[in-house]
Amino acid sequence: MRSLLFVLLCLGVATPQAESMPYREYDALEEYAPSVRGDMWLSGTYRLWADPGRLDWRMAGNPEDNWKLNWKFMDPPFNQTVHGGHFALDRGEELFRALNAKGRFAACLGARQGRLKGLRTGYPRYHAQLRRIVGLEEAIELCAARQGRELQNGSYDNSAVSLFLASKSQGMPIRIQVDKGPMQQAYARGRKLFHMRTGRSNMACSSCHTHRIGLKLRNVAVTTPYGDVAHFPVYRTRFQLQSLQLRFVECNLDSGTQPLRPGSSAYTDLEVFLTALSNGYPVSVPSERH
Amino acid sequence: MHQRGKEPRPTGFLTAPGMTGLVFPRLFRTKPGAWLVSLLLLPGVWAAELPPDAAVDRGVPTMTLTPQVVVHSGRLEWEPFSRDLSAWPTLSHADRRSTEKPRRVSLTGPLEGDATRGRELAMRRDKGFCMLCHQLPGEQWSGNFGISLLGYRLNHHADADLYQQVFDPRVNNPHTAMPPYGTNRILSDQEIRDIVAYLQSLE
Incomplete structure (x- = not known):
């Protein structure tokens, strides 16, 4: 009897603790616009890279100034060189054709009548069957599994298919709705995560990418979070092909935070937030970054 | 039980005031089965x-x-x-562990740091890695998030102030991007002393 009482006592003491949030520190919470134009109120560099077809080549060639172009001179159409991203694109097309032999793969991804044009610009989106939000790479993983093929989120083949689908939306503006329902909630959570300090260095994404844009880390200038999603998945010299969520893993490791697996809900919320910050900016793949 | 949200005790929950005398004698009088079940039910145990x-x-x-x-x-x-x-x-979202709160510390006794060792620690990627944000002598690829540390000795800061700044800079500026090296156990007491000695040697 006394032992049962003790268990109940513990439960009673424990419940308020379970509800109370752990102590967290946040950078000053900034307001963001869910559109790439919002950068005019953050770094003000947007006017320099607003049109990827008309970048200032003098600025692109100046190592002191080129960060102000948000590295868009490494995307097509400015960057016309052949790099690993082009080979990944070929691989992605090959894989897509194999998976979509009966048209079920494209239908699973949400393509109407098999039309792939503009599919990329609507992801991440709320998945009615799964009752949660999925990014394009996670949707590819799920739909490929239905076709009996393992394409893990973040793997080369998964990102290659994602890159192929992005290339079908080349030049089309990213357009996700974050004004209502679960997408709005994910956007709000993502914004908060962007400002949450974590890890052994106790840093948030915003510590650098909102509050210290243009300052240098190890002689490399940090840039604005606006307009970044448009060139993913991206060819990286070290990572071959990197999806946005693998980029989060790299960011976390570089800033001393234990990374999460791609597809985790926190990363998807961050993806929603950052994609909304690229709303209105044209998809430009295949791109490369060092 | 954790004193989470009230007062962080880095020495562990066993030393939380009032807990040792109140809970533990009662705990040992109960049956071991109940003790185990209660331990599982404590969110502070499985959530952290x-x-x-x-x-x-x-x-x-x-x-x-x-x-x-x-x-x-x-x-x-x-x-x-x-x-x-x-x-x-x-x-x-499932992480229930708390961030360490800012901690004010005082330097006890003479500094007794070694500037040569301090420079090595300042350069190491897993320790100080100061040049990520600060200019240091002899380092070409430095950052400018923080102030330049060239000629830092000429600022004539007190050793105790520098020790606090490296141990937990949030005490001086809550918006800082500098890691709390001591609070987050990146550097030990002696290692911070070495780095302070190195900073005080920069001409």
Whole structure:
């Protein structure tokens, strides 16, 4: 009897603790616009890279100034060189054709009548069957599994298919709705995560990418979070092909935070937030970054 | 039981005031079965763990993993990372672990730091890595997040102030991007003393 009482006592003491949030520190919470134009109120560099077809080549060639172009001179159409991203694109097309032999793969991804044009610009989106939000790479993983093929989120083949689908939306503006329902909630959570300090260095994404844009880390200038999603998945010299969520893993490791697996809900919320910050900016793949 | 949200006790929950005398004698009088069940029910015990979505290998001491993208493969490979980062809070929604609160410390006794050792620690990627944000003499690839440390001795800061700044800079500026080296156990007491000695030697 006394032992049962003790268990109940513990439960009673424990419940308020379970509800109370752990102590967290946040950078000053900034307001963001869910559109790439919002950068005019953050770094003000947007006017320099607003049109990827008309970048200032003098600025692109100046190592002191080129960060102000948000590295868009490494995307097509400015960057016309052949790099690993082009080979990944070929691989992605090959894989897509194999998976979509009966048209079920494209239908699973949400393509109407098999039309792939503009599919990329609507992801991440709320998945009615799964009752949660999925990014394009996670949707590819799920739909490929239905076709009996393992394409893990973040793997080369998964990102290659994602890159192929992005290339079908080349030049089309990213357009996700974050004004209502679960997408709005994910956007709000993502914004908060962007400002949450974590890890052994106790840093948030915003510590650098909102509050210290243009300052240098190890002689490399940090840039604005606006307009970044448009060139993913991206060819990286070290990572071959990197999806946005693998980029989060790299960011976390570089800033001393234990990374999460791609597809985790926190990363998807961050993806929603950052994609909304690229709303209105044209998809430009295949791109490369060092 | 954790005193979470009230007062962080780095020495562990066993030393929380009032707990030793009140709970533990009663705890040992109860049956061991009830003791175990209660332990499982305590959210402070099972919640203060790594979240399930963390990229870790729980079987090795350095748990943190780094992804390896293999060309023409549908699998994402993971390799052990050079440092273990699993002890600090992650971005996961399931992570219930608290961030360490800012801590005010006082330097006790003479500094007794070694500037040569301090310079080595300042350069190491897993320790100070000061040139990521600060200019240091002899370092070409430095940052400018923080102030330049060239000729830092000429600022004539007190040793105790520098010790506090390296141990936990949030006490001086809550908006800082500088890591709390002492509070987050990146540097030990002696290592911070060495770095302070190095800073005080910069002409």
